[in-house]
Amino acid sequence: MEKVECEGLQEQICTAYHPTRDHQGRSKNLGTVWTASAHIITAVIGSGVLSLAWATAQLGWVVGPVTLLLFAAITYYTSGLLADCYRTGDQVTGKRNYTYMDAVASYLSRWQVLTCGVFQYVNLVGTAIGYTITASISAAAINKANCFHKNGREADCGVYDSMYMVVFGVVQIFFSQVPNFHDLWWLSILAAIMSFTYASIAVGLSLAQVISGPTGKTSLTGTEVGVDVDSAEKIWLAFQALGDIAFAYSYSMILIEIQDTVKCPPAENKTMKKATLLGVSTTTAFYMLCGCLGYAAFGNGAKGNILTGFGFYEPYWLIDFANVCIVVHLVGAYQVFCQPIFSAVETYAAWRWPNAGFITREHPVSAGKKVRFSLNMFRLTWRTAFVIVSTVLAILMPFFNDILGFLGAIGFWPLTVYFPVEMYIRQRQIQKYSTRWVALQTLSFLCFLVSLAAAVGSIEGVTESLKHYVPFKTKS
DSSP, X not given: OOOOOOSSHHHXXXXXXXXXXXXXXXXXXXXXXXXXXXXXXXXXSSHHHHTHHHHHHHHHHHHHHHHHHHHHHHHHHHHHHHHTTSEESSTTTSEEOOSHHHHHHHHSOHHHHHHHHHHHHHHHHHHHHHHHHHHHHHHHHHHHHHHHHHHOXXXXXXXXXXXXXXXXXXXXXXXXXXXXXXXXXXXXXXXXXHHHHHXXXXXXXXXXXXXXXXXXXXXXXXXXXXXXXXXXXHHHHHHHHHHHHHHHTOXXXXXXXXXXXXXXXXXXXXXXXXXXXXXXXXXHHHHHHHHHHHHHHHGGGOOXXXXXXXXXXXXXXXXXXXXXXXXXXXXXXXXXXHHHHHHHHHHHHHHHOTTOHXXXXXXXXXXXXXXXXXXXXXXXXXXXXXXXXXXXXXXXXXXXXXXXXHHHHHHIIIIIIIHHHHHHHHHHTOOTTSHHHHHHHXXXXXXXXXXXXXXXXXXXXXXXXXXXXXXXXXXX
């Protein structure tokens, strides 16, 4: 590569080669605080926001809001630790880690790298399934809202979600052919706008319900034993609510990939910390409004999905619009979570079989003067297969709250807390049994207990739901 003149020490460090390349020979990134924040908001404000009224109903006025704020604080703190691990060594000149697993490999042992890979990619695949379920429920809700408006609230307006999942899968097959994360900035910004829109509609409708009435019964401890649930259900549903809240904040598994879109200078970790503060604080404000106003509006009977459970019937056109926004947002969010999977498999395949034309050859395709793109047969085949498999799994287990709770449980502790804490301890060489070491390990252990409880509650919920569900036959 040909070297060029650069002004300023940081500029020389970050663009020491051709202006379109970084000093490791990779394409130079152009992301900013705003694009990174858009990626974060797209990833964070998703399915989770719709379940927060239900989660607050299970926990009550005291534990519910406090839990939301605690998860926000933990996510922000550990995201800062993780952002510092993007480069190994110096934050400006150190080697870049392009993926979460690269960062773990730079600081921790081989078995921890393998464990991280299992948790990260299982969670990413699960998120793709969860978003397919949510998008189909929202698409079906448009049909149901129109039916209720036309035929009355007592009409049988149940629909089969499965066909909507198939349509969502077909759309994702096309978007999945976008080669990499960097080319999806526009989709993330559009998706972030959609997420703000439907979250605002949910907040507005809840506020209107609180003002105009009638409202549901609320309490300091949430659903009441002997009235709403029995004692065992209270425990399981409270655990599941913790998982739903954890899922609502889950994006750490793609934080490094988002950071890898950010330009340098300034140092990427500084930009990412600003983006994290902006993203997490914005989403927390929406979460508090959605959770608390939704609970105030519907009380202990709050539905699992505030915009599709039909606590709201009118104005039907606004509910339709909100659900359209959800679908559009989840088209983008699906890609934000799946691109790291695509990249990992394709990078490994190219390394393992560098001379295989099926894997490495790009075929230029032109559709007119302005539409040009490249087609890779391996990318086309494997990404299509991935979308098909995730769609089929969504059809087999379309349980909104249960699936979100389980995904939040298996992803929160290892990916949001354990690995960032362990890498930070190794990076800063924190002495074992020192005050800071004990504090970090205590935080990690408490979060492990929360994740374990949420996983158990969600598995119990899935087990119960499977007893009453038959694919393509059970209506929602």
